[in-house]
Amino acid sequence: MLNIADTLHRWCREARLFALATVVDVHGSAPLPTGTSVAVDQDGNAVGSISGGCVEGAVYELCRQVLQQDGGPRRAWFGYSDDDAFAVGLTCGGELDVLVQRVDPTAQPHLAVVCDEVRQGRPVAVAQVVDGPDHLLGATLGVLGEDGGTQGSVDGGGPVDRALAGQAGALLRAGRTARADIGGEHDGCPERLSALVHVHASRPRLLVFGAVDFAAALSRAGRFLGHRVTVCDARPVFATTARFPHADEVVVDWPHRYLEHTEVDSRTAVCVLTHDAKFDIPLLRLALDLPVGYIGAMGSRRTHDERLRLLREAGVSEEQLARLRSPIGLDLGARTPEETALSITAEIIAHANQGTGLPLTGGTGAIHRKEDERAI
Structure with missing residues (x-):
């Protein structure tokens, strides 16, 4: 979501409802990485891209549906279809797992703060719950600065917040966006869940x-x-x-x-x-x-x-x-x-990125490595 922080900051300040579609997982080749988002407001205005054009129309319509139905978050899976070359999918052959949620900025005022930090060029991380209990899906927690405090809450300052803040802070210091899995006795969390930690790090x-x-x-x-x-x-x-x-x-x-x-x-x-x-x-x-x-x-x-x-x-x-x-x-x-x-x-x-430096022509396998396969 931080790829569209400028627009989201303005929409949050205007208390404008919007739907947010975020790439939460990537398999194979894909033009844009995990964490990239598209947002659509109530007037139909759209910002961002998650596929470079391949599935934007379908994602836009899904965002409009989520806004109109006022329901919970929805998941969509976009891949390549060999049987139907005109089906909605990625022509690059990859697969995207997309989470679409309705965002009311008045209920999540911390999002404006987080987006403003990005606009100011300061390091920030946002942990977005993408798998887990339905009542937590899509919830966010912001971490400001590599040694800073938190903004917002997933479980009211409980063990989930503490575990997410710790993992988000570590990823912020490492300077990379990645999934963070928490839950079990080690974290002190009663429920297992997975969050996508969006990172806007200081420049290397x-x-x-x-x-x-x-x-x-x-x-x-x-x-x-x-x-x-x-x-x-x-x-x-x-x-x-x-x-x-x-x-x-x-x-x-x-x-x-x-x-x-x-x-x-x-x-x-x-x-x-x-x-x-x-x-x-x-x-x-x-x-x-x-x-x-x-x-x-x-x-x-x-x-x-x-x-x-x-x-x-x-x-x-x-x-x-x-x-x-x-x-x-x-x-x-x-x-x-x-x-x-x-x-x-x-x-x-x-x-x-653990690349070979060799020409892609004549090579085999996926062009893009998953984020967690890259060197920190």
Whole structure:
């Protein structure tokens, strides 16, 4: 639902009734991920997409029915039909499990708060019950900030709320939308249920070390992909905001000293573009000991071999060296800074999603992995 937070915020503030259709599960190939939503208000206005066009008409009509009947949530399953090529379904061959519910913003005032947090760019998670007792189906609980409080309630502040808040907070810190199953003695919940936790996380960081032409192109590509980009170099004549207008911040400092004191997490990508041993070795020695998601270093294969030798002499283990992507990027035959930036960001995406980096042509199996099969 957070993909349409701007419109939902306005509708909630206007106390406008609407139907919300949310993809709660995906099997096989599908154009949009779990958690994507469509909303339709009482006047027939629609916002969002769940399939890129394949089943939008059917979902729209189902939303209208749920609004008019004033009933409980409904489930719909959309798949591909080999027997009838014109049947409502996904031409990509995947299957979608969709939950459609009627939303009265006056009964769920916390939704306006949650949507406003998204609009302001702040991290937030919403746990939406998608399987379980009928009286809880569609109920939501919001978690504001990675260490923040809750908004709304599923069971009036009881064990379900506490269990959902804990799991939603963990997924928010990990930065991913996923299902959360609770219930049983471990959670202290009398009833088993499953919630889809929608996550709007803080932007993942892209740390670019080396104020070179490749860094300018990489910062632009990283910004386009939604990263919070930092360019760092020890040379003040090169590390300027004028040279890197697409970076969120430009830092003049020794790379390893900056990395030692800045905040990183499992979604952080570290790109070392200096290929100068006096910068690279202390920086990579530190980076390879941190819980960051991606570490890549630019340079020729000869530079890479020498870099490995120096890192081993500095005490870096073989296990740590195995994390290093060097030479950086996928083999696209890139030559220009812009092509190289594409090569690097493609490798970052492939690494985060456990992709192969190989052409899809000639491959087999599903194109899209399920969210819970991807690396955090």
